[in-house]
Every structure is written in C-alpha cells, then in structure tokens.
Amino acid sequence: xxxxxxxxxxxxxxVELPTYVAKVLNEQPGTTLHVGTxxxxxxxxxVYVSTIVFRFPGRGAHVIYTKQKVKRIRDMWTxxxxxTERSIAIANYLRDELHVPVEQVDLDYNESPEFPSNKVxxxxxxxxxxxxxxxxxxxxxxxxCWAANALCH
Numbered sequence: 001x002x003x004x005x006x007x008x009x010x011x012x013x014x015v016e017l018p019t020y021v022a023k024v025l026n027e028q029p030g031t032t033l034h035v036g037t038x039x040x041x042x043x044x045x046x047v048y049v050s051t052i053v054f055r056f057p058g059r060g061a062h063v064i065y066t067k068q069k070v071k072r073i074r075d076m077w078t079x080x081x082x083x084t085e086r087s088i089a090i091a092n093y094l095r096d097e098l099h100v101p102v103e104q105v106d107l108d109y110n111e112s113p114e115f116p117s118n119k120v121x122x123x124x125x126x127x128x129x130x131x132x133x134x135x136x137x138x139x140x141x142x143x144x145c146w147a148a149n150a151l152c153h
Contacts (some may be wrong), residue, residue, distance in 0.1 A: 009051070009063035009147060020064065020100055024054050025100065031056055035091045036106030036144025037083040039073075040152040043068060045107075046073045049151040050086050050092070054101065054141045063147045080117055084124040091133055104134040106142035108149065 006015050025031055034053040039046055047069050054062040073079040083105065091102045105128045109117035121137055126136035136142055 004068075006052075006064045007048065009065055009151065012095040015064055017064075018076070021052075021094065021098055021100055024062065027102050028054065028056050031134075032103035033094060033100060034096070034104050034106055034142075035087050035102055036108060036142060036148050037086040037090075037153050038108045038145055038148035039079055039083055041072055041074075041079070044072050045069045046079055047152055048082065049148040050090055051144045051147045051151070053147060061143055063143075063149050064146065067151065076116055077120060079125070080109065080120045084120070085114055085129060088128065088131060090135075091128075092131070095132075102133055104136050106144040107135055107137045108142065109147040112139040122145045125133065 006017050007013060007092045008015060032055045034055060037048060037050040039048045047067065048101070049065055051063050051065045073082070084146045087105050091105050094100045094102050107121065107124050107128065109121040109124060111121065112118060125137065
C-alpha cells in the first residue's frame with residue numbers, strides 16, 4: 001500500500017497515502033472512508049483501479065486512487081476475486097497501519113443472480129465481514145466502485 005502511487009481523481013496530482021489521509025481527516029472532521037476496486041480487461045492486460053473515497057457528511061466526497069496493469073486475466077473468478085483482495089489490502093492498511101476506521105468496503109458485484117459477478121458475491125462479502133468491515137454490493141449505491149469504474153475506462 002505504502003509503495004503504490006495514489007492520485008487525486010480528476011487530476012494527475014500524486015499524494016503520499018499516510019500523510020494525505022491524515023491531512024484530509026484532520027481538515028474534515030466526521031469524514032468516513034469507503035474503499036473499492038474495479039477491473040476491466042483490455043487487449044492483453046487487466047486494469048485494476050482501487051479507490052479510497054473520503055465521504056464528507058452532507059458535503060460530498062473526495063477520491064484518491066491507485067491503478068495497476070497486469071497481464072490479462074481471462075478467468076472471471078480470478079479477476080473478480082483479486083478486486084476483493086486489493087480492497088481488503090487497502091482497508092487493512094488504513095485500519096491496522098494508519099489507525100483509521102473504514103466505513104465500508106464496496107464490492108463491485110451484483111446481488112442479482114442473473115449477473116456473473118453474483119457467483120463471487122457471497123464469498124467476498126463473507127470474507128470482508130469476517131475481517132470486521134461492512135460490505136456493500138449492487139444495487140446499493142457504491143461510491144468507491146463508481147469512482148473505480150469511471151477511472152478504469
């Protein structure tokens with residue numbers, strides 16, 4: 001987590017994660033954090049974008065993100081499960097290393113069985129919740145996944 005490059009959404013400004021999180025939380029009391037990851041396959045690569053959303057109660061939100069490109073992952077289960085692992089790694093880092101609570105982990109999977117991502121949902125949600133985090137999935141509003149999706153495209 002510490003070695004990854006984080007940027008402010010909508011800019012190319014890089015931030016140093018521990019310092020930036022502390023600064024935002026200090027300047028914006030009552031802020032909650034949401035974490036999420038999305039991925040897309042393009043040609044020979046899979047792009048993962050993980051986001052941290054700073055939710056300002058009644059005042060909007062602010063997003064930072066990290067993006068990684070890996071060799072294309074053709075297996076849906078493996079690609080989607082890696083989204084969960086990436087989000088958990090960030091949430092654990094925030095909670096355990098920076099001592100910052102994470103409000104929820106947004107899972108970019110659908111509650112409806114007609115969607116392929118539903119096959120991953122129960123296991124991912126159980127894993128996230130077993131670690132002490134609240135997990136949300138579609139059709140709920142998922143700020144972190146919405147931002148990650150926008151940044152993947």
